[in-house]
Amino acid sequence: MIKKSAEIKEQVIPNFKDGEGSVSIFHFMNEQEVKGMGRLFAKIVVPPGSSVGAHTHVGDMEAYYILKGKGLLSDNGEEVMVEAGGCNICNDGEMHSLKNVGDDDLEYIAIVVYSKQKEL
């Protein structure tokens, strides 16, 4: 199956996870398509100054793979700079947040995978 870029709609979310500004989410796959293995497969764009607020994962884990830009990431409270080609893995029970501290958009791939496959 092909989804053309025009079919992958931009979802603008203000104060995502109680963060600052807004982020844009482009979902390229959903929970049904992965047979209940996870719930988020998307490119996320964070404009300069905006952020994804701190949140803890319960029952799932999330990977961020940075595509471009400059981010300040909290990895369970430890602050680390992230940039293109870097990755953050936030396991079940762990916490993270991410703020764009650069002058250009911060873009990354976000993948949320359940700890146990969900029956749909």
Added chain:
Amino acid sequence: MIKKSAEIKEQVIPNFKDGEGSVSIFHFMNEQEVKGMGRLFAKIVVPPGSSVGAHTHVGDMEAYYILKGKGLLSDNGEEVMVEAGGCNICNDGEMHSLKNVGDDDLEYIAIVVYSKQKEL
């Protein structure tokens, strides 16, 4: 957990899936990290003229999310042009291939998710 870009090694594979030329794979997550939910979470770079050969998925499915470049994708034998922001979903039992037909690198995110969670 943070993986800096320098820790995500480039794996160069010639004739990937019997394709032409070579491709570079940057694995940002592995099977253990997703508790057996899948086996490939990577950025793949296909140089001009190179390709990923046709292959059928058995017991898993794969999503390609195109980041940049111009590709000719076979979606179960139907040829379609793909470009940045587009997506291909190849379900369990289906076939796909992808050739870089542009002048610049073709880059995409590849995710392979099992049809049933694997016991590790």
